[in-house]
Amino acid sequence: MAEDHRTEDVELPPGALELLALKVLARGALHGYAIARAIQDRGAERLRIEEGTLYPALHRMERRGWLAAEWGVSESNRRAKYYRLTAGGRSALREQESAWRRVSDAVARVLGHPSPKGA
Amino acid sequence: MAAFLERLGLFPRAPDPRPLGAIAADIEDELAFHLEASTRALIEEGLEDEAARAEALRRFGDVDRIRRECARTLMGERIVLQRIQFVLTAALLAAVVFLVLASRETNARAAVERERSLALLAQIEARLVQGEARLVEERRHAASEPALQPPPVIDRLPVLGQSAEESPAGAYLAANGTRTDLGTARESWSEAFNEQHGSWRHGLRIAERLAALSGSQGAEILVQVWNELSVEHREQVMKPFVFDGGHPHALEVLELGFEDSVHSVRERAVLYLQTYAWQDLWQGDGQGDRWLAQWRDRPVGEVLRENAERWARAYAECAQEREQIAGGRVEHLLEGIEHVRPETLAKAGVDLRGILVEAGVCAIAPARLGGLPAAQRAIAERVRSWCQP
Incomplete structure (x- = not known):
């Protein structure tokens, strides 16, 4: 199933994983595993993502102040670290999302495809 | 220091202040939770335990690499800070050691300079004291010497039949005054002579008074103080005894001069002895000694x-x-x-x-x-x- 999809996986561009995590966390606090699952559930299953790489990204954003983290108890009654978006993180999300769309449109125009926005 | 660096903008947030071991344990716990949750989900999807565990690890990626990246992200700043702290501490220690050594060297140099300055000051002070003492002495002499006027031209000594005041020397002494209350203490006379040990006039003045003492007192005192007198005084002190022909101890006084270690004093004694011996009696040939031995106990x-x-x-x-x-x-x-x-x-x-x-x-x-x-x-x-x- 998922293995089949991954045979056609594409490499995730630099910075995209952070943008995805910020987007997921915009809906509320989650622990790392739940963030990974949400990214997959949102259709990124075809992206070649090593789930472990999510954690250094989360820690970097925590250090930047985009995320706040605290230890809590998971649904399985296990100690888990929950991340939530800070005001700085929301601002960063808006900037990164905007930048991503500009890059994406520019690349699409160069490639001769109509941009999703323009379509 | 972390807060300070954060204010400087070197760090976006202050590093986690907890011990590095606690941070590493949290990383380990967080990654383990992910693997456990992923494994559990795969089992729920129908995979066997081992297969689910293996699939979870595969999806996760290289656990060791991820763990190192997490540690670097969360603890790298702490490590950097520790290194900076170590370097700063070492630099501070080196600076302190340098300052201590430099201070010791400076202190040692300062001590040497201080000793040198003190020695120089002591020399200057000693010279000042000497100069001051010399000045005081000169002023004292200057205060006493002007009274000795006119310049002493004493071409002959007190003559027989004249009082000391009637003779040229006596008149001079009378005009300039002299000490008369010295008593019979040897110290008093020695001190009186040495008040002006370089002045032959002063020596003659004191000797006049010494010779005027009654009986043999003058001669006895002179014998006691002879070696304490200056050459100038020894040349003069014989005169009042010798030329006062009635002095009973004239020959004893002359004998003092005759045996003196200074040639000029001996020469005077020989000259004065001539009046008594009516012949030249130089000490060198022993005649003077023999003459004195023969006559010294006879009445003058x-x-x-x-x-x-x-x-x-x-x-x-x-x-x-x-x-x-x-x-x-x-x-x-x-x-x-x-x-x-x-x-x-x-x-x-x-x-x-x-x-x-x-x-x-x-x-x-x-x-x-x-x-x-x-x-x-x-x-x-x-x-x-x-x-x-």
């Missing part, structure tokens, strides 16, 4: 008279032997009394004229002096003058 009057009589007889004999008084012996006799002072004999009660008359000296015709050299003839003429009533 007898010494003067007997020696004058002996000379007069010898001189008269020479005159009778030849038509003109000439030749080595008579010249020697005349040279032997060159410094004789008839006043000394008169003071001692000796009738010099009577001695000369009795010996026939006064009967020698003046024409017989013609063959003598000028110096001896002058002495012979002086002898003739002693024959005058």
Whole structure:
């Protein structure tokens, strides 16, 4: 199933994983595993993502102040670290999302495809 | 320091202050939770435990690499900070050590300079003290010396029959004052002499008073203080004793001068002794010592008279032997009394004229002096003058 999809996986561009995590966390606090699952559930299953790489990204954003983290108890009654978006993180999300769309449109125009926005 | 660096903008947030071990344990726990949850979900999807575990690990990626990246992200700043702290501490320690060493070297140099300055100051102070003492001494002399006026021209000593005040030296002393209340303590006289140890006039002044003491006191004190007197004073102190022909201890005083270690003092003593011995008695040939040994215990009057009589007889004999008084012996006799002072004999009660008359000296015709050299003839003429009533 998922293995089949991954045979056609594409490499995730630099910075995209952070943008995805910020987007997921915009809906509320989650622990790392739940963030990974949400990214997959949102259709990124075809992206070649090593789930472990999510954690250094989360820690970097925590250090930047985009995320706040605290230890809590998971649904399985296990100690888990929950991340939530800070005001700085929301601002960063808006900037990164905007930048991503500009890059994406520019690349699409160069490639001769109509941009999703323009379509 | 982390907060300080954060304020400087070197760090977006202050590093996690917890121990590194606690941070590493959290990383381990967080990754383990992910693997457990992923494995559990895969099992729920139908995979066997081992397969689910393996699939979870595969999806996760290289756990060790992820763990290192997480540690670097969360603890890297702490490590960097620790390194900075270590470097700063080492630099601070090195600076302290350098400052201590530099300070010690500076202190050592300063101590040497201080010692050198103190030594220099001590030298300057010693020179100032010496200069001040010299100035005080000069002022003291200047205060006392001006009273010694006019410049002392004492061409002859107190003469017989005159008081000290009547003689040139006595008049000088009377005019300038002297100490009279020194008593008989040796220390007082020694101190009095040495008040102006370089002034022969001062020495003579004190000696006049010393000789005026009753009995043998003056001579006894002089014997005691002799070695404490300056050369200038030793040359002078004999005079009041010697030329005062009545002084009972004149020969003892002369003996002091005769045995003095300084030539000039001995020379004076020999000169003065001539008045008593009526002959040259230089110490070198032992005649002076023998003469003093023979006469020192005799009364001064007898010494003067007997020696004058002996000379007069010898001189008269020479005159009778030849038509003109000439030749080595008579010249020697005349040279032997060159410094004789008839006043000394008169003071001692000796009738010099009577001695000369009795010996026939006064009967020698003046024409017989013609063959003598000028110096001896002058002495012979002086002898003739002693024959005058």
